[in-house]
Amino acid sequence: MIEIDKISRRFGDVVAVDDVSLVIGSGTITALVGTSGSGKSTLLRMINRLIAPTSGTIRIDGRDTSGVPAEELRRGIGYVIQGHGLFPHWSVARNIATVPRLLGWETARIDARVRELLELFKLDPDTYGTKFPHQLSGGQQQRVGVARALAAQPAILLMDEPFGALDPIIRGQAQEDLLALQRRLGITVVIVTHDMEEALLLGDRIVVMDGGRVLQAATPAELLARPAPGFVEKLVAGTDRPLRLLSLTQVDEIAEPGTADGAPIAGTQNLRDALSELLWRGTQSLPVAQADGSVRTRVSLASILARAGRPR
Numbered sequence: 001m002i003e004i005d006k007i008s009r010r011f012g013d014v015v016a017v018d019d020v021s022l023v024i025g026s027g028t029i030t031a032l033v034g035t036s037g038s039g040k041s042t043l044l045r046m047i048n049r050l051i052a053p054t055s056g057t058i059r060i061d062g063r064d065t066s067g068v069p070a071e072e073l074r075r076g077i078g079y080v081i082q083g084h085g086l087f088p089h090w091s092v093a094r095n096i097a098t099v100p101r102l103l104g105w106e107t108a109r110i111d112a113r114v115r116e117l118l119e120l121f122k123l124d125p126d127t128y129g130t131k132f133p134h135q136l137s138g139g140q141q142q143r144v145g146v147a148r149a150l151a152a153q154p155a156i157l158l159m160d161e162p163f164g165a166l167d168p169i170i171r172g173q174a175q176e177d178l179l180a181l182q183r184r185l186g187i188t189v190v191i192v193t194h195d196m197e198e199a200l201l202l203g204d205r206i207v208v209m210d211g212g213r214v215l216q217a218a219t220p221a222e223l224l225a226r227p228a229p230g231f232v233e234k235l236v237a238g239t240d241r242p243l244r245l246l247s248l249t250q251v252d253e254i255a256e257p258g259t260a261d262g263a264p265i266a267g268t269q270n271l272r273d274a275l276s277e278l279l280w281r282g283t284q285s286l287p288v289a290q291a292d293g294s295v296r297t298r299v300s301l302a303s304i305l306a307r308a309g310r311p312r
């Protein structure tokens, strides 16, 4: 758990972060979202002490980070920035090995870890380990950047606009990969983005910042249903709110007993997928399949539409 307690940071006359308090649960993804200059990066960098707070305290698992040597702290926290930040004259393998080498791991252990990570990120170790960053695509460089951040198995991963430089298709894939990776490793992720759509997709919790302050910290469902008046409401209104709401609910949650024609949709898919499928097929209801393949329920267009409006 990361406890941020009344943290502020000034740069001269500018108050970049203004009295922020937040609790970030272990094993969750928290998205810090806001416009440029709202203090997101400064707040993120105070967690690994790349920036020292002017006042306030940050505790990680109960331990005040101001008492931990900065190097030691940073080795235990992965950090990924926009445009990957790889060392251009080092091979991919050496880039990934940066922190394990600093920690003095044995060569065989480092090599095994590098291979494991390359495989995890779907990059063949024999093909890609010896390449240099400029020989990779933007998406591949980004994956190597995340692999490097995870090399020493940190419990926390900080990401500052990690997908900002990727084109929309690669970006969508990278977001899905991050979700899968986080669920698999159970790490705590704090990600900075100026994109509310990205925050809604990735965040278990979304923290909206403006002028260095937290305006609202909530789950995606809460934020969509009850955005704080003013700035947050405006940000949320810019997203496809009804479709976003639908994507937060699984088909199983509203499926009813009965049958329908056609190929079934999995109960674990979300209502947005179900709506899309219904519209495409031009029908009123779809059969719903369970993990064991059995089909006992259906989901109807009417019941989906009832979930797409403003919650009352």
Ligand SMILES: Nc1ncnc2c1ncn2[C@@H]1O[C@H](COP(=O)(O)OP(=O)(O)OP(=O)(O)O)[C@@H](O)[C@H]1O
Residues within 6 Å of the ligand: 011, 014, 015, 016, 017, 034, 035, 036, 037, 038, 039, 040, 041, 042, 043, 194
């Ligand atoms: N090293 C610095 N020296 C002076 N001012 C700074 C410094 N770093 C940040 N600031 C100022 O602090 C405020 C918050 O900046 P910060 O980078 O945290 O915002 P941000 O929300 O991450 O913005 P962006 O999305 O553009 O990165 C801005 O007004 C910025 O100009």
